[in-house]
Amino acid sequence: MKRCIAFCLALGAAISLTACGGGDTEGGLLCEASGIRPDTVLLSVDGRDVSAQRYLYWLAYACDYIADYYDSGEGIQWGDTVSGQSLEDYAKDQALQNAALYATVETWAEDYGCTLTDEDRTAMDREWAARAAQYGGEEAYLAVLARMGLDRAEAEAISGDYYLYEHLYDLYCTEGSELAPAEHDLETFAQEQGYLTVDHIWLSTAAADPADAEAVAACRARAEEAFSKLNGSADPAHDFAVLAATYSDETDRDQHPSGYTFTVGDGTLPAACEEAAQALEEGQFSGVVEADDGFYLILRKHVDLEAVAPDYFDALLQAAADSADISTTRTYADLDVSRFYDELIAARAELDASGGEVA
Structure with missing residues (x-):
């Protein structure tokens, strides 16, 4: 596994940490492309609601991946299959899995009393400054984020989940804590x-x-x-x-x-x-x-076993996300992935043509 969950979470943090000064459009490009209000609940994970804004972020991410790897130049053939699923179902399922993972992190954080600290927020500010400098200033980087459809609140929430994950892992590494693994469990995992x-x-x-x-x-x-x-x-x-x-x-x-x-x-x-x-x-x-x-x-x-421990933590977290009680809404079921992505590409093109100004 090699800390794949940590990578996934860190990826979200790297993308979104810097949105702390962004504009607050009504759902941004994602909801414009889907026609769904950003606060609409599309699914719940063990009773935790997942908004359209959150799910559509991951859906766009999955669609961009598919465009990079499965578009031969004639457009994405959404009916083609990967891992036994159509590309459309694959995109929705990958977005669902990521949304469930983040929701599980948030639920675990509540259950185990992990919250964002002042140090976390300071680190987020430092990351913002570094990213802004990398892209030539806040305005330029916010334009990059706008193409992803991120508003300030959602960007901070995604970033915050990365820090919650780190706090959960620290608790897991604390001997005697509620999350600390038993040695025989680690040995069993390593053997399996x-x-x-x-x-x-x-x-x-x-x-x-x-x-x-x-x-x-x-x-x-x-x-x-x-x-x-x-x-x-x-x-x-x-x-x-x-x-x-x-x-x-x-x-x-x-x-x-x-x-x-x-x-x-x-x-x-x-x-x-x-x-x-x-x-x-x-x-x-x-x-x-x-x-x-x-x-x-x-x-x-x-x-x-110390080298195995990080992977075991990720396996526990992933297992919790995989076994979560997930319910979806009619709006989720009716979401047309190919139409959403076509509209998103068009909205991005319009945004680029306007010089990064969100309408």
Whole structure:
């Protein structure tokens, strides 16, 4: 999972933090495109109402994604399928999932007494200043936000959810708190998801010409030399780190003092290293493993539960959002995605033509 929820929330914060000085049009472009008032309730998540303004923000985000990846130049074919759904149903479902996730964050924050602090608001102000400077001033950046249909209140609400998420995670990391996980729950999650923790010594051939057999052979010889020393060690677990400091070309080892914790296929290590790690018992080390970018020695370690903990928190939050009681309104059911997006594109074009002034 690799903190995908945190990324989603941070994305919302990065987009919307800076809207704290925006104009307050009646729902902005999103509601103009849909014909739905911004305060209209489109759905509820465990009893928490989700407004049209919030849901349409996520719907526009999903439609923009589809336009980037599924429009071949002849317009979006909304009847085409992805993951077994039409693109129209896919867009509505993705927006629904994001809306449910944010609503769950807000509900959890209420349940566990997490609120925005003065420090949070100060951080939001700093982010506003930085973004405004990045875009050449407040007016220019507000024009960018206006194309997203964000008004001040909704932008601040989306941004605030990111900070609520961080407070919930801090509570989760506090031993003895209501959200703190039991160690056996973490262990069970790590086992079910197939987490592995390894240390490795990497001798890189990335800079060598693949056709330079002599350079590749020299790299292999150094790897075999390191393995020979490790194989003759009375304390391989200790000496592995010592040998890594001497032989490894890894430049960020100090950022991974407990090793590398990953799930198979997540890209942390080459496939050959993943396969070697799976074949080892805890405390065992591999022979020389050849990969596209060089040669590796792998030491299998006990799974680092501290590294797994953030993913477990996200899994708990996502599970709560997935299992939430969601009810939708007739207005939601009648929402025509293709028409909404066509109208949104037209409204954006009109906004651009007016120099960013919202009508």
